[in-house]
Amino acid sequence: MLDDFMTRATLAGIGVALAAAPLGCFVVWRRMAYFGDATAHAAMLGVALALALEISIFAGAIAVALVMATTVTILSGRGYAMDTLLGVLAHASLAFGMVAVSFLSGVRIDLMAYLFGDILAVSRNDLLIIWGGAAVVVALIGWRWSSLLTSTLNEELAYASGLNPRREQLILTLCLAITVAVAIKVVGVLLIAALLIIPAAASRSLARTPESMAVFAAGIGAISAVAGLRAAYVFDTPAGPSIVCVAAFLFAALALVNVGRRAIR
Template identity: 65%
Template structure:
């Protein structure tokens, strides 16, 4: 079954969707859209370093994403202006990455794959890493769900019951870094933020509880992967952007139906 490229693509997309949905809810609740962009854009620098030193793309991406996530979390904890600081880091990280990758021989021809993903080229080893990383992040979210939820919705309440919001912010930052590293082959560094935010935003209007919103976001993300890949094959369009386009259609439909 895994010899079929479309089956591998579906499995890779579903693995990412299952973790991007719940994690994206925290991104929406905390208004961390720029945070996701900063970490995702830094992934290109990780790709450049991985190609230059001939190491795993996932390892290089994860290393740089973790450094960026920890840096941003530390700056936010010290009271830096959130939107301005994240905007500077997001675009600077992307620029540094694009400049760095231009010096790597042969990397320019694969640049679009790293920016927008190449899910149809996912192999068996990629599936192991994607599902392993997704399971790890999901386990962390489940174990720390109540702590993460409390600190996301009300930091004063979290501190009152003995929860350190800085620790929970760091946990989310590291989880986000792992998901960014996993998504580099699926939807690319420029589109992973959309896969985190759009399904969660679409599920928000219909969810009666945080848990239902997380489940709804994962379902919408999974449906976007399936319909996006099918549409991509039928229309011969790029897979990653098509998946995000389908997710955006789900969001628009949720807004229209919500108003009626």
């Protein structure tokens, strides 16, 4: 079954959707959209370093994404505004990554594949990495769900409950770095944030509890992956952007339904 490239692509898309769904909910709740985007941009430097050192792309991307996200978490509130730090580190990392790639001699690099994804070229090893990363992210968030939710709702309540909001932030940072690393092959560094945010935002109008929002986000993400791949096959369009377009269409449709429902009431 895995010999078929469309089957591998579909499984890869669903795996990334499962990892991004619960994490995307926290990104939306904490208003960390720019944080996710910046972490994804930083991963491009990790790709360049991995190619230069001849190590796994996944290892390079997760290392740099984790360093960038941790640096922002530590420096925020110490004389620098969060959006300023994110802007500097995100664009600097992307620029340094692109420049570093240009210095690599004897290595053929498809920059478009790293920027916008190349899900149709996913191999069996890539599938293992994607689903392994997704399992780690889901396990971490499931383990810390109550603590993460309490820290997200109210930091003072978290302190009163004996929790450390900064530790929970670091756990989210780790999950974000892993998700970015496994999603590069699917949607590329420029569209990872979209796959994090759009399904979670779309699920808001359907959910009644935080847990149901994560489940609906996973469903919307998986549907977007499958339908986007089908649309790319039928209309001969780029697969990664097609997946994001389907997610955006679902978001718009659910938003219109929600507006209509409120108008009727």
